Amino acid sequence: DVKVTQSSRYLVKRTGEKVFLECVQDMDHENMFWYRQDPGLGLRLIYFSYDVKMKEKGDIPEGYSVSREKKERFSLILESASTNQTSMYLCASSLPSLTDTQYFGPGTRLTVL
């Protein structure tokens, strides 16, 4: 089975803090993704990576950066957390084909006070 794990299920941070969200997959997938999920807005893509050290902006990259130093690990960084970044963050991974399913982690619920 594909396994995607995220470093924290729940996280509480203060405005202005630097926040790291970690994601690890064990299926040797080339593609990895970060989404945020908000009520009424569905899943929105923040960033994705199709190879080590490669990244592309998604629909809402502002206020976020990412790092992919190893194939199995994809990190999402909030340089200076703000209250409007309170959300559920979901990581996903997939094989490189455009018709390969994305498999999701359990999510990290981040609250920024």
Added chain:
Amino acid sequence: GESVGLHLPTLSVQEGDNSIINCAYSNSASDYFIWYKQESGKGPQFIIDIRSNMDKRQGQRVTVLLNKTVKHLSLQIAATQPGDSAVYFCAENSGGSNYKLTFGKGTLLTVNP
């Protein structure tokens, strides 16, 4: 741009009945579709997928139907069980080069015992 939507935001059924969840898409170039199930507090879980060269695909108790003429996708769940209660998302890959999935907002399925 593309959009993926759902006809019904909520669906309530009796245990043992069949459930049908609908999804409309607007991008005729979309060539791959996925249904996900998301239980409360968890990440989306892959249920079934279908490619645009098919109009029907069956899994265990689930069937996905694709009608390209009217750009409509449906998920049928046979003999619905309480464990099927969740939010169901459809997603489409428009076949572009950026591996992006476009997600619908979701339908909440509630199964009454």
